[in-house]
Amino acid sequence: MSLSGAWYLGLSAIVFTIGAIGLLVRRNVLIMFMCIELMLNAANLTFVTFARMLGDIGGQAVVFFVLVVAAAEVVVGLGIVVTNFRRRATTVADDLDALKG
Amino acid sequence: MIHAALLLASTRPTWPDILVFAASAAVILVGSVGVVTSRNPVHAALSLVMTLFGVAVLFIEQEADFLAAVQIIVYAGAIVVLFLFVIMFLGVDRDEDIVIEPLAGQRPLAVVLSVITLAGVLAMAATAHWVTGAHQVVGPIQGHVAGPGSPSGEPAQLGKQLFTTYLFAFEATAALLVIAVVGAVVLARRPPTVHADPEDSDQSELPA
Numbered sequence: 001m002s003l004s005g006a007w008y009l010g011l012s013a014i015v016f017t018i019g020a021i022g023l024l025v026r027r028n029v030l031i032m033f034m035c036i037e038l039m040l041n042a043a044n045l046t047f048v049t050f051a052r053m054l055g056d057i058g059g060q061a062v063v064f065f066v067l068v069v070a071a072a073e074v075v076v077g078l079g080i081v082v083t084n085f086r087r088r089a090t091t092v093a094d095d096l097d098a099l100k101g
Numbered sequence: 102m103i104h105a106a107l108l109l110a111s112t113r114p115t116w117p118d119i120l121v122f123a124a125s126a127a128v129i130l131v132g133s134v135g136v137v138t139s140r141n142p143v144h145a146a147l148s149l150v151m152t153l154f155g156v157a158v159l160f161i162e163q164e165a166d167f168l169a170a171v172q173i174i175v176y177a178g179a180i181v182v183l184f185l186f187v188i189m190f191l192g193v194d195r196d197e198d199i200v201i202e203p204l205a206g207q208r209p210l211a212v213v214l215s216v217i218t219l220a221g222v223l224a225m226a227a228t229a230h231w232v233t234g235a236h237q238v239v240g241p242i243q244g245h246v247a248g249p250g251s252p253s254g255e256p257a258q259l260g261k262q263l264f265t266t267y268l269f270a271f272e273a274t275a276a277l278l279v280i281a282v283v284g285a286v287v288l289a290r291r292p293p294t295v296h297a298d299p300e301d302s303d304q305s306e307l308p309a
Contacts, residue, residue: 002114002118002122002162002163002164003114003118003119003122004114006226007122007126008122008159008163009226010223010226011126011129011130011159013219013222013223013226014130014219015129015130015133015152016219016222017215017216017218017219018130018133018134018136018137019133019136019137020215020218021137021211021212021215022136022137024207024211024214024215025137025207025208025211025212026137026199027199027203028142028193028197030142030145030184030187030188030193031136031137031139031142031145033184034136034145034146034149034184035136035137037149037176037180038133038136038149038152041152041153041156041176044156044168044172045156045159045160048159048160048163048165048168049163051163051165051242052163052164052165052242054237055237055241055242056237056238056239056240056241056242057239057240057241057242057255057258057259057262058238058239058240058262058266060165060167060168060242060255060259061239061259061262061263061266061267063165063168064168064171064259064263065267065270065274067171067172067175067176068274068277068278069274069277070176070180071175071179071180071278071281072277072278072280072281073281074180074183074184075183075281075282075284075285076281076284076285076288078183078184078187078285079284079285079288079289080288081187081191082187082190082191082288082289083288083289085191086291091191091193092197094203
């Protein structure tokens with residue numbers, strides 16, 4: 001029998017927090033994307049943990065959909081980054097200030 | 102009855118389980134801290150692979166074998182490779198200065214707010230009653246109870262649910278992927294005539 005679900009939930013909460021800190025602190029758009037992936041993974045771990053705790057396969061099915069949405073998000077997001085890099089030659093979010101009033 | 106499943110999960114864990122959890126937790130934490138603190142985007146991507154691998158091990162530990170395989174194949178095999186491809190393609194794979202703090206006081210504020218959020222989540226997790234409705238909504242996890250010759254186990258259960266209960270969502274993800282592919286192609290395509298924008302005339306246009 002595996003460890004109780006509380007350990008997994010605590011770990012995923014910590015990983016989610018680290019991802020949130022990175023998203024708030026870092027300026028590079030690519031690394032901000034990776035931090036979003038960290039947060040999505042923490043949520044996935046929570047879903048799988050609840051699926052085991054409650055004995056319900058539905059949690060694992062949701063993780064499957066999260067994976068698909070993450071893949072689509074990364075494809076479109078990186079496309080935007082590449083398009084932006086062609087015009088501005090930067091991946092730093094602070095330099096994208098064309099809409100500044 | 103609701104608490105029966107929670108009590109089931111709190112039976113005594115064995116030493117291998119504890120060791121596996123501790124090792125993967127260490128791998129996950131080191132990797133995720135590495136993503137946030139790496140100066141080089143390539144190192145951050147490799148730390149992300151480390152984290153994803155640890156999460157996959159924890160998936161296996163929690164009887165989600167199929168999702169662990171998908172995690173490795175899709176995340177580590179496709180998404181991170183896509184990240185690395187874009188990093189190399191743009192040529193931003195060099196160290197950046199992360200010591201300078203462009204917005205004064207932002208980092209301490211971000212850390213404090215995130216830690217407050219973490220404390221709130223943990224406090225809620227420690228005091229909450231998890232199940233408010235029906236115990237099993239979709240279906241049971243029936244891993245490792247397979248009879249010989251019959252498709253069963255957790256992947257079969259998951260597949261059955263995906264094509265029955267979640268069929269509409271499954272088809273919607275297919276549409277989502279097609280839309281994402283079309284969007285990526287449209288984004289990556291160079292316009293046939295680049296208009297000379299006076300606002301951007303000082304920016305150096307990259308060669309095609």
